[in-house]
Amino acid sequence: MSRAITTNPTTPALAPTPTTSPPHRFPALDWRIRFGVLSLIWGFSFLLIKVGTQGFAPFQVTFGRLLFGTAVLAAALAVKRERLPRGTRTWGHLAVAAFLLNALPFSLFAYAELTIPSTLAGICNATSPLWGMALSLVALSEDRPTRVRVAGLGLGFIGVLTVLGAWQGFHGLDTKGTALALLASLSYPIGWIYVRRTLAGSGHSHLSLSGAQLLLATLQLAVVTPLFTSIPDGLPVGPLLAIVALGALGTGFAMLLQYGLVAETGPTTAQMVTYFIPVIATIAGVTLLGETLTWSTPVGAVVVLAGAALTQVGTGRRARPGRSAGAFPQEGPSDVVVAPLPPTRDVARPGTPETPAAADASTTSAWQPDAPHTPTANRHPTGAPRPSVPHHERADKS
Template sequence: MTDTAGAVAEARSRPRQRTILAQFVLLALIWGSSFLFVAVGLTGLSPVQVVLGRLVSGAIALALICAIGRRRLPRSPAVWGHLFVVGLLLCVFPFLLFAWAQQGISSGLASIYNATTPLMTVLVSLVALRAERPTRAGILGLIVGFCGVLIVLGPWNGLGGGDAWAQAACLGATACYGTAFVYLRRFVAPRGLDAIPVATVQVGLGAAVMLLLAPFIAMTPVRVSPAVVLAILALGALGTGVAYVWNTNIVAAWGATNASTVTYLTPVVGVALGVLVLSETVTWNEPVGAVVVILGIAVAQGRLRRRRSSSPQA
């Protein structure tokens, strides 16, 4: 009976696992292609307008998901205050920085810099979370990862041009991401709130900020085309809306550590789409640096140590 019950349970779990795997692949594709969508959006809109469209469409998508799923938004004013900070750090500031940066660098290079987010998170955690003491693996991973950043930056090519500022803006964006994740962990996660309403509020507040600022900073002329509209809708409704639901499902099924490996795939997708769709060029140091960054992330997260300890002994 026990074997039969186990076999039935395993058979039932297979479709679920296939669904989660499909969502994982789609998540990597959507988040990896976000930089392509930004590049397309910039052909007709300013960076501020791209971010405005992204956040508004993302907020609408998440609000619909909440309404369909009958998810209740948090009511505490303190929670809304914390989520306002998160909305600025996780949406408004980094989205603006990446959009501005992509006027000077390729979408593929921006996606590579986005992969430094886990390293920035580790760095901010070491400073802001006293309970998380620095480990040898964490410090070594940071060193290796930032060596990878230097390789991508290519200081031997000179750092006096606009591209250097654009690359610095990308690092500023990932620093915002890292700070936001630590802020979430410290002030929001302990409250045990449902992830999708939390995302709806933080993206909605970010959209509200952009709508309030739009009359002052987003009034430049636009050149709307079907490609631009589709790119903005994909950025918002998919990349900021549906993709978050997929990410929540993956974390629930596989755990946060395994779910975070999507970070390893997004720069691959971003670079490939930049080359194939936008005919962008890639210099040798960009993929090499990306590999070193990913190695640093793996070391900082202790993945290599766990794999060695779990390998069969001779």
């Protein structure tokens, strides 16, 4: 006997739940394209410095560069609605980092290019990984030397001597300008080591720390520049545009590109841009500025890059992308602000062993909210969440 199915007329039928489509996002450019753009921007930075110093004093070039770079990061902070970091100690460490990684090397390169060609400045910049390895062997106990890396260090410095024409007694070389460029390259790894010791794991996003760091460097130059320079008589268009491009593109936008690459490909791949910078700087200086080269310059540059590459052998196993929040790249492109890598989705909390899930977690940009999830450690093997255990029982079981 069939049973009639009746419905309650007083109960309204449930309307179908409307489905909302996720907001449309433009696909990101392939990382190889961004890698090439970053190489071009940093390679042309030395040409822009040279053009800028033709109309302004070196400190003025550096101040303008930092000012426009800070403006780009300030805009990014506003769009992402991120705040600057808090804490007196954090700002104190950032002030030191701003001096070592921005104010000092940017100024040294600007003064160096008063007397040396931009091509030589770009090649000197490529020695930063060599200085970084030499210093890390002394200052960082976890960085152990290997025969290959030590050989790369020696080969790199042989390349430096080749570029400088040591067998000719450095004939025709501007010693002061070259020394300033090499000191600028040395300043970067000193700053990297300081940052690793003081700011790694601070919990702030890389955008927040980088914005604060550039802001402090700009304030440092705002104090120093009036003491050593006078107001320029005019504003030559060419040098002014070079400074704007140097700051907005070579410092601000390039930093955003760099950390996007680090988050996607890891620091080892992202830092490979260092080896393209002197090549592009040389091509730009020769073709656009009419700078001349002797045979020893390109030959020595190749030797420098080969040595720098050998010093990086094995570093990729120690610094995987997103290993921990706030980790800093050991060696990276020199002519750029250095700040923490973007945090991962699953990171072991301080004081607790790192779980395999945390170690192998894929990186996510610090600008994107993390998806809600239940930590793996709090799940039962069946997949259900574990029941909460009172604190005193946990203490007894430990």
